[in-house]
Amino acid sequence: MNDAKEASSSISNFSNEFQSSQQMDWLRVQDSLKGKLITEDDFKWRLPTREKEGSCEILKYVGGVDLSFSKDDSSIACGTLVVLDLTTQKVVYEDSSIVRLHIPYLPGFLAFREAPVLLELLDKMKNNAHCFYPQLLMVDGNGLLHPRGFGLACHIGVLADLPTVGVGKNLHHVDGLTQSTVRELLQAADSPEHILPLIGDSGCIWGAAMRSSEGSLKPIFISVGHRISLASAIAIVRMTCKFRVPEPIRQADIRSRERLRNNQ
Template sequence: METTKLNRLILKYDPTRPVFHLTNPNPLFFNNGPNISPYFYCYHDDVVSLLRLESSSPATELFLEMDSEGASSESSSSGDQLEKWTEEQDQLKKKLIAYDDFSWKLSSSMELSQGSEILKYVGGVDMSFCKEDSSVACACLVVLELPSLRVVHHDFSLLRLHVPYVPGFLAFREAPVLLQILQKMRDDKHPFYPQVLMVDGNGILHPRGFGLACHLGVLAHLPTIGVGKNLHHVDGLNQSEVRRSLQLKENEHEQVITLVGNSGFTWGVGFRPTLSSLKPIYVSVGHRISLDYAVKIVKMTCKYRVPEPIRQADMRSRAYLQEHQTESFKRTGTVTTGSD
């Protein structure tokens, strides 16, 4: 199939209706073979929005990326690249461990015995992006000490990303730089190297069952927990229905809603730190940890809606990006790092 690059992309956003209207001479599509769907999902301020395509002309391999302000940017990826990523993702998925594979215990565990290793250091990773240029990013790794939730370490990487954002393949854009920060800490034999890592992104709660938290966990061989602010529409799960279920009388005292798909598979949980909240976060297995333990650790680290390791990584990456972003960096793409 011959592909053509879009020359013009117009996106209209009506804040009163969570639907984006796309006007374009060629349709935008998610690469799913010959049965190309005329719908495309993207995320915007916790609302999963639906793009309805209005053209039946030849499809292009162009994807739309939305930033937190609703601005759009174009990113392209060839069919060969997507095929390569799919194959690599499938190979990494074979190494996924979805059960507890660690020696430490929680400090509150009844299983503690003399000499038991205690979970003391929990990491969190997140990335922030320049509003003017979404290819300019700051990745941040934060490590907190339990039970105080005191930040004992943070590290940054400021860089220009050259890999496009493609829905379903976020890890190929973000995992390499996050892995680099983790590897630096490990190579330095840092005493605060995290025993478990929380990732601002999904684990197995993902259209292909292998989100950023899984990808990073397998590469780093580290227990990881996926924490998403939005729910992927997968296996019949729907974000609006999950939120509605939290309002039901029988769930008014529940912090955790199990996410079971039409297939009967448990993809993760919707978790709200306070019973008054109707905007849960979505917790799923990343790697080398069970869903039960993942939820316990999320509960231990939540002061607000988002677990503290990720919240701190988010705040610090934003601040670092704002402080260190310069015109010369934007021109040259020079990478800088900093830690304490």
């Protein structure tokens, strides 16, 4: 019995040491990528609502990525990339991949579990020189609104060198911000646009909470991913919200769930 306890303790210690070592490696990678982060508008296109400036192209193709998980096995996931034509709000491109994930979820390090699947879909599209390759990508996950200021949307944006926007459905505790407090402030705010800047205890603006559709009491949480300002991120999210969640992400979610169901 003692031998069994010792063996169990040894395995537990090894697992903890492995996680600690893995986290240190991931912290170094995050810090390295964070040094390349751009949090202002850095693109050649313009928003459809802005006045024409010379021959500048208009934002037309907006991508969305999402990962859905099997109900029977949480290590089985389907990553999906869709691209919408912003003028018609119709899906013009779709691709997905069902994979088995071997990296465990650790708080603060979601990108190391999910980003490789989504980046592979983007790389495949880019390598095929597809004409609908997104000018901007919306990610089901946070950008700057992250304990270390570098969430999934930042991770994907830097590695893909693509303007990205993080859109979260839930707010995790960051710099004193809590979901319940933000909801109360948003309900009390006298703002016809239903937008609340997310200002932490430090005074840093981490993103914005927005009630994106009529009758929706639950806000979404918008944050900069890479190569875009918060103001532009909010404007583009507003353009793509038929429902609570922006259409590129909503369509990616619907299609990834359907692919999993059909695969079972």
